[in-house]
Amino acid sequence: MHNAIINGDASVIRVCDLTKTIDTGTHRVEILRGINLEIPKGQFVAIMGPSGSGKSTLLGLLAGLDVPTSGRIFLDGEDITGLIEDALALVRGRKIGFVFQSYHLIPTLTAEENVRLPMELTGLNGADGENRAVQLLDRVGLVERRDHYPVQLSGGEQQRVALARAFMVRPPILLADEPTGNLDSANGRLVLDLLLQLNREEGTTLVLVTHDRELAANADRRISLCDGRVVSDERQ
Helix, strand or coil: CCCCECCCCCEEEEEEEEEEEEECCCCEEEEEEEEEEEEECCCEEEEECCCCCCHHHHHHHHCCCCCCCEEEEEECCEECCCCCHHHHHHHHHHHEEEECCCCCCCCCCCHHHHHHHHHHHCCCCCHHHHHHHHHHHHHCCCHHHCCCCHHHCCHHHHHHHHHHHHCCCCCCEEEEECCCCCCCHHHHHHHHHHHHHHHHHHCCEEEEECCCHHHHCCCCEEEEEECCEEEEEEEC
16 A cells, blocks of 8 residues: 655645456456546546547546556545545545536435535534635525525526535545537536636636536646547647
8 A cells, every 4th residue: 555745845736646347257358548637726628539448547547437457546635546546535534526417416415415415425624614614505595595405496506506616625536527518509608617617716626527628728727638648739
């Protein structure tokens, strides 16, 4: 198990020779083939590529939701490769915010309770948690709907709640997988603008998987994958 802190590492995310292979029983499928990346603090990176190129697999590995076949992943200077699930869950709770295409709100919790959930899971709640949740809901324009349940909210509103939840514990890293994919163009633009505004204000490093070239045009850096390899890395 590796869990060393790398002193002086300026990269919030560092990936070394990352591979992911799946054995189907009849043959092996190579999803990622030797990915190397360094992403500095505060950078907004869009990961692009055709379906099956490995984008979502890479994001899942960065999130500690999957285990690489080989290679190493450093998050905020900490090597998460080989950590047991309990240790990975702690890293996710402290270092990572998520925004998915599907909102993943808990239907039995109100908007405010959904936003507060990450802080409750880390055991750091109370009045500070309530104040932070209300502040974030205000910033996404939903403070008046804090007591509404997900079923009472539109898709765009649910994704705005999910955005507020992602920033709740001030994570150094935010991972977003097609966050506007289920929204119409107007709501998609609103959610993107809020995501970029919160990202700038909070100083978070944002890694976003998208097929949307217009959305990717807002990024500081665009990384394209094809057949599990980085084929281009463009910076503004």
